[in-house]
Amino acid sequence: MVSEPSDAAVPGATVARLPYYLRALRDLAAQGVTTTSSSELAERSGVSSAQLRKDLSYLGSFGTRGVGYDVESLASYITVALGLETEHRLAIVGIGNLGHALANYSGYEARGFQVAALLDASPEVVGTRVAGHVVEHVDDLAAVISRDDVSMVVLATPAHVAQDVADRVVGAGVREILNFAPLALQVPDDVVVRSVDVGGELQILAFHAAARAAAL
């Protein structure tokens, strides 16, 4: 049987790696592999085997000593730990370049994510059909969120309206936001924001390139 530490909080750094483990496990399963080890799984996930074992220890005890892990069942445990056995309905706000790409992104792979609505503010975009959805006006945000039971919002708007949209999203009761706008959103403590900043990532790479050049 599997133990499940009831209240011990899972460290944030561990949570951030669980998707990697899950992905690696699904790859293994797709290849027909049924059993794996912490070292194999760690290598495929890009972490050390000690790190992987420590991370899993926060969730419970899923392996067999001397043997390893059952691929399918470990994948199931992580799926449950991530809350992916329940459906999460998304709304994407801001149907520009990026919003388009996100709407068409087939890989809401981890089952459990469903795009429920697309919204934008531009009259030229509202009413058009994108990825099987009619784009609605962002002024109807609260109504759409309620109507479609949206629990997560993806923000792909220009930076100068992102905070305003975020305020409305939070006001409509959404507590999880994935932000692509390059600014730090101000939200209440109980709202979780994850930010993806392509420009920032490039700048970090530039730092390393400069450091390399300086070291010559």
Add this chain to the structure above:
Amino acid sequence: MVSEPSDAAVPGATVARLPYYLRALRDLAAQGVTTTSSSELAERSGVSSAQLRKDLSYLGSFGTRGVGYDVESLASYITVALGLETEHRLAIVGIGNLGHALANYSGYEARGFQVAALLDASPEVVGTRVAGHVVEHVDDLAAVISRDDVSMVVLATPAHVAQDVADRVVGAGVREILNFAPLALQVPDDVVVRSVDVGGELQILAFHAAARAAAL
């Protein structure tokens, strides 16, 4: 004059926040603000003022006690620290949904980034014009990288070819990769990979949603 700690390494966590500071400084400059404080800048960047001051201390000493920071000059110092005063030429590999969006992304904001080439493997895409570039075949990767003096590659290919493309990118001498494919790329130690994983970010949000639900 400004001191610049010569060899003391800048912590990775600090480097990852520098883009936020730079963005906030540019916002302030755009608003006509010429002087700011660690608390104002920190709030706009989403960090604590102590953290901001500590981060800056790794780069040098740029403020005036009792006064604050000059917006323009601090922005300049961070720009230099990030290596953004030199031009970085990018190639985007994989011109699907996401690659399209990235190619059209106007905000290679931080001057210094320039899209030099687009590549794909599909005969239907190669030869078409996207964002002002004719898409070239990924088999010509090494030649394109050399011809266009590409120093960073953005990988937006399907996951199952990402490692193969990454190997060729590294073989062609590129040492900085921004990876959008959902897998852990295996690269030599001297290559820097930053990964952006939209599905993973959603899964992390799902974890928090589940934790919230469990706490009720």
Add this chain to the structure above:
DNA sequence: GCATGTGAAAAGGTTCACAGCC
């Protein structure tokens, strides 16, 4: 025998609180 699971040690990062300086 062998790979997991885990305390303990080490490293890394953040916060505190105040000295230093304008």
Add this chain to the structure above:
DNA sequence: GGCTGTGAACCTTTTCACATGC
């Protein structure tokens, strides 16, 4: 007086190394 810059304290995260149990 007020804000920066920074050592010291604190907390989190990673790594180590080995006891545990199949």
